Amino acid sequence: MHKFSPTTDKFAGRAAILAGASFVAGGVMEIVHSQRQADHQVVGVAGYLTLSFFIVALLSIAPSFIALARRARSGVGTKAAWAAAAGTTILGLTSITSIVNGHDLALFNVLAPLTNGAWLVGSIILAVSLKRARRVPAAVAIGLPLAWVATIPLATAGGGVLAGAYYLTIGYLMASEAIERAGRTAAQPRTA
Numbered sequence: 001m002h003k004f005s006p007t008t009d010k011f012a013g014r015a016a017i018l019a020g021a022s023f024v025a026g027g028v029m030e031i032v033h034s035q036r037q038a039d040h041q042v043v044g045v046a047g048y049l050t051l052s053f054f055i056v057a058l059l060s061i062a063p064s065f066i067a068l069a070r071r072a073r074s075g076v077g078t079k080a081a082w083a084a085a086a087g088t089t090i091l092g093l094t095s096i097t098s099i100v101n102g103h104d105l106a107l108f109n110v111l112a113p114l115t116n117g118a119w120l121v122g123s124i125i126l127a128v129s130l131k132r133a134r135r136v137p138a139a140v141a142i143g144l145p146l147a148w149v150a151t152i153p154l155a156t157a158g159g160g161v162l163a164g165a166y167y168l169t170i171g172y173l174m175a176s177e178a179i180e181r182a183g184r185t186a187a188q189p190r191t192a
Contacts, residue, residue: 009179011063012066013172013179015062015063016061017167018056019056019058020169020171023164025049025160026049028158028161029049029050030155031161033050035050054095058095059092076129077133083121086118087117094115116152126141135180146162150163
C-alpha cells in the first residue's frame with residue numbers, strides 16, 4: 001500500500017497542477033478584465049474570480065515546497081521550503097478576508113509584505129539548495145523565485161499564466177514521479 005500524505009510527490013504534484021491551473025485562470029482573467037485600477041478593492045465578478053483563483057493557487061503550491069525540500073542539499077533549504085510554504089498559506093488565508101469584505105483589510109497590509117518575503121526568500125534559498133544538490137532539473141530550481149516574480153509583480157499583466165505554466169510542469173513531474181529521474185538523467189555522464 002502506497003502511503004499518501006500531504007508531502008508525497010503524488011499529492012504535491014496534484015496540488016501543484018491545481019495551483020498551475022488556478023494561476024493560469026487568474027492570469028487570463030487579469031488579461032481580459034484588468035484589475036489594475038482596483039487599488040485595494042475587489043471589483044466585479046472578474047475581481048472576485050481573480051482573487052479566488054489566486055487563493056486556490058497559493059494554498060495549493062505549499063505542498064510542492066515541502067516535497068521539493070526532500071531533495072534540497074541542506075537543512076537550510078528545508079527550513080526555507082517550510083518558510084515559503086507558510087508564506088503562501090498565510091497569504092492565501094489572509095486573502096480570504098479580501099473576498100469576504102470586498103477590499104483588503106489593514107491586517108492584509110501588514111501580513112502581505114511578511115508572507116511575500118517568506119515566500120520569495122524561501123524560494124531563493126530552496127532554489128540554490130536544489131541547484132547545488134542536482135537532484136532536480138535546473139529549470140525546476142531556477143523557476144521557483146521566477147514564479148514569485150510572475151505571480152506578484154507581474155500579476156496585473158497576466159503573469160499568472162507564466163507561474164501557472166511552471167506549476168503545471170512541476171506538478172506533472174511530481175505526480176508522475178519523474179521529477180527526480182529527470183534531474184538524474186540530465187546529470188549523468190554518457191558512457192560508450
